[in-house]
Amino acid sequence: MERFLMESMRFYPPGVNSVSRVSVTDVDFGHICIPKGMEIHVPVEYIHHSDDFWERPEEFDPDRFLPGSRAKLHSCSYMAFGAGPRSCIGQRLVNITTKIILAKILYKFTIELADPQEQLKCVVKILTMVPDKVLVKLKPRQVSK
Numbered sequence: 001m002e003r004f005l006m007e008s009m010r011f012y013p014p015g016v017n018s019v020s021r022v023s024v025t026d027v028d029f030g031h032i033c034i035p036k037g038m039e040i041h042v043p044v045e046y047i048h049h050s051d052d053f054w055e056r057p058e059e060f061d062p063d064r065f066l067p068g069s070r071a072k073l074h075s076c077s078y079m080a081f082g083a084g085p086r087s088c089i090g091q092r093l094v095n096i097t098t099k100i101i102l103a104k105i106l107y108k109f110t111i112e113l114a115d116p117q118e119q120l121k122c123v124v125k126i127l128t129m130v131p132d133k134v135l136v137k138l139k140p141r142q143v144s145k
């Protein structure tokens with residue numbers, strides 16, 4: 001489930017416009033200069049779908065977060081919760097609560113797409129990316145008591 005959640009947030013990073021920094025010094029990369037005081041907005045969704053950082057970026061593959069594969073990733077290639085000392089303090093809480101909520105739903109229901117052909121569309125609302133609409137069918141499971 002951990003891998004599935006990470007891959008979901010790689011594909012559709014909710015905090016798509018949430019990672020920004022201000023440069024504290026002039027930085028010269030040779031081909032690009034960032035002056036002191038400039039605000040930098042990290043293109044999280046672009047990075048999450050870039051083949052500079054990911055093999056087959058448009059393929060949904062939770063196994064890319066298996067411990068062995070994860071260790072090979074660039075430290076800033078996955079930024080669903082930001083990066084570095086100012087990354088999201090709610091990350092662990094989100095991971096735990098999402099797993100509990102999903103486990104409770106999956107215990108009672110199987111989930112199917114209402115229309116398997118339909119592509120999930122997302123829209124960006126100020127700082128967060130949210131699904132435009134998600135139509136799924138929940139089928140009750142036979143839970144033995």
Ligand code: HEM
Pocket residue numbers: 013014015018019020079080081082083084085086087088089090091093094
């Ligand atoms: C799916 C849910 C969430 C996502 C995707 C998310 C994502 C993010 C991102 C991308 C940042 C910016 C990190 C950076 O600049 O490096 C951030 C910062 C932050 N998040 Fe979250 N977050 C989530 C839920 C939460 C929750 C539940 C809490 C509180 C319980 C929380 C508290 C914070 C705080 C306080 C910061 C600012 C940290 C700092 O500036 O030092 N977040 N979050």
